[in-house]
Amino acid sequence: MTKAEVLQLKMTATRVRMGIIEATHSAKSGHPGGSLSAADVLTYLYFKVMNVDTENPQDPTRDRFVLSKGHAAPCLYSVLAERGFFPVRDLTTLRQDGSYLEGHPNMNTVPGVDMSTGSLGQGVSAACGMALAARLQGANINVFTLLGDGELNEGQCWEAFMLASHYKLDNLCIMVDVNNLQIDGATNTVMSTEPLDQKMDAFGFNTIICNGNSMTELEQAFILFDRAHGSGKPTCFLLHTTKGKGVSFMENAVDWHGKGPNDEQYEKAMAELRQEYDVLEKEAQR
Amino acid sequence: MSEPKMIATRDSYGRALLELADAGCNDLVVLDSDLSVSTKTCLFRDAYPSRFFECGIAEQNMIGVAAGLSTFGYVPFASSFAMFAAGRAFEQIRNSIGYPHLNVKIGATHGGLSVGEDGASHQCIEDFALMRAIPGMVVICPADDVEARAAVKAAYRYKGPVYMRFCRLPVPVFHDELNYHFEIGKGEQLTDGFDLAVISTGLMTGEVLKAALKLKKQGVAVRVINMPTIKPLDEDLVLRAARDCKKILTVEEHSVIGGLGEAVCSLLSEKLPTTVRRVGVPDQFGHSAPAWQVLADYGLDAEHLLAVMRDMIKAN
Numbered sequence: 001m002t003k004a005e006v007l008q009l010k011m012t013a014t015r016v017r018m019g020i021i022e023a024t025h026s027a028k029s030g031h032p033g034g035s036l037s038a039a040d041v042l043t044y045l046y047f048k049v050m051n052v053d054t055e056n057p058q059d060p061t062r063d064r065f066v067l068s069k070g071h072a073a074p075c076l077y078s079v080l081a082e083r084g085f086f087p088v089r090d091l092t093t094l095r096q097d098g099s100y101l102e103g104h105p106n107m108n109t110v111p112g113v114d115m116s117t118g119s120l121g122q123g124v125s126a127a128c129g130m131a132l133a134a135r136l137q138g139a140n141i142n143v144f145t146l147l148g149d150g151e152l153n154e155g156q157c158w159e160a161f162m163l164a165s166h167y168k169l170d171n172l173c174i175m176v177d178v179n180n181l182q183i184d185g186a187t188n189t190v191m192s193t194e195p196l197d198q199k200m201d202a203f204g205f206n207t208i209i210c211n212g213n214s215m216t217e218l219e220q221a222f223i224l225f226d227r228a229h230g231s232g233k234p235t236c237f238l239l240h241t242t243k244g245k246g247v248s249f250m251e252n253a254v255d256w257h258g259k260g261p262n263d264e265q266y267e268k269a270m271a272e273l274r275q276e277y278d279v280l281e282k283e284a285q286r
Numbered sequence: 287m288s289e290p291k292m293i294a295t296r297d298s299y300g301r302a303l304l305e306l307a308d309a310g311c312n313d314l315v316v317l318d319s320d321l322s323v324s325t326k327t328c329l330f331r332d333a334y335p336s337r338f339f340e341c342g343i344a345e346q347n348m349i350g351v352a353a354g355l356s357t358f359g360y361v362p363f364a365s366s367f368a369m370f371a372a373g374r375a376f377e378q379i380r381n382s383i384g385y386p387h388l389n390v391k392i393g394a395t396h397g398g399l400s401v402g403e404d405g406a407s408h409q410c411i412e413d414f415a416l417m418r419a420i421p422g423m424v425v426i427c428p429a430d431d432v433e434a435r436a437a438v439k440a441a442y443r444y445k446g447p448v449y450m451r452f453c454r455l456p457v458p459v460f461h462d463e464l465n466y467h468f469e470i471g472k473g474e475q476l477t478d479g480f481d482l483a484v485i486s487t488g489l490m491t492g493e494v495l496k497a498a499l500k501l502k503k504q505g506v507a508v509r510v511i512n513m514p515t516i517k518p519l520d521e522d523l524v525l526r527a528a529r530d531c532k533k534i535l536t537v538e539e540h541s542v543i544g545g546l547g548e549a550v551c552s553l554l555s556e557k558l559p560t561t562v563r564r565v566g567v568p569d570q571f572g573h574s575a576p577a578w579q580v581l582a583d584y585g586l587d588a589e590h591l592l593a594v595m596r597d598m599i600k601a602n
Binding site for chain 1: 315336337339341342344346347348349350351352353354355356357358359360362377378381382385386387
């Protein structure tokens, strides 16, 4: 990637973060922390990796994405809106009566959403089914799914990992947003899942560890996923991220897992993101 | 009259999948969770291995995988015992299939008390209740081989989630395949009568028929209604029976909580209050014993049903 491309992606990710704040402020609820940590990887995925058509969201040949950590819906919606699946202004209807933007992703109401999720551990299984289906069709389709690190407490995830490996789903990329926090506290105090890299290796994955908030590191990770095609191994990204990334008072604060910002907090968060955006924009114009 | 053939509806399930595939249903895929020899999906597996997905002893994941396959236009039949499909994977069925209304069929064998010797841990008597409660879910429990195979084919043609309960116990085949037509949401009146209407589902219909035949010889006409679709319920048929017969008996190999009996009561209490007696498993677990013995222990055999029917008719 050129420096200009990296800057463009960072600007897009910053707009995605503004959308997350707009949506959760407007809803007075939702999950900003785990949405902000995932903003970079979903931006990279939808703007650089996935073959999707905003004019034809149901195109059967498209790549698929399943947000297994469905509570990060504000992030997915914001990315889809930025990508052009629906108007950005609709983000402020999140969780409102009559809105198509349900609290957790609904594949039947939101253009661009490939699977309804929200109950942890379930999306990854559906992604496995999609990867099997793509292979059965003989189609060149990649399937991506994003899990939370807390989500890995769910036994169903490990059932799905077994199946992905057993069926040699090398068209499947399982991404874990390792932001180290879950509702009751730090992941290593609530329920230890480390050493994750060794566990994923042992489950037969092509395991890649990277900084999930770095566009250049994400680029390298997706190159390695591409190269894994034909290897017979599914890929797992362990994305080290910062929960609440981009909004100072939300960063690494477990409290910001599942509540919306009030008016004052909203202004502060938006000011920070606008400032970040201006810096990136100036740099891009240089 | 020759003795009727005895066939377990789980065998019908396996055969029907094979018949569909043989007929060119190329979008049919089958999943199982290490029970394919018992659920009889092994017939499909051996004939169409590339469209059979063994998921191991991991029913929750199997349901999600089936959901994912269906989003590509395949028609997955996910198979396990009723206990582990409707029971263990309830929330996966609810959220990954029911909520998005995906075109997945759940083939649940070994339903009810008639698993027999395996005992209470495997005797699923709650599956109708669990599956009925999921919005948009069709719930089917066929009575014999002919009905079971027709139901599987109807489920394949129907667009949307369907739960089907099959059983391990071989039971008499009383339908004539040449004249039988299955339609989701339709019950069938097997005998005419005005003294009492008996509405039953699954293996119980065969027992009800035996009891009704005895009563007929004694000059008592009982209306026997077979109700293979528990949801959506054939409301017209139930209401007509209530109007004509004034008294209704429901019979099912299921808890009296949440099954066919309660579905009938819900309908009648709102539209035509009628005396209803429910025979099923009272609020308790089953136990180990040969299948027919367990059924008899809970009054789910022709002899006990005959007594209940007589009792209800007498109470005029």
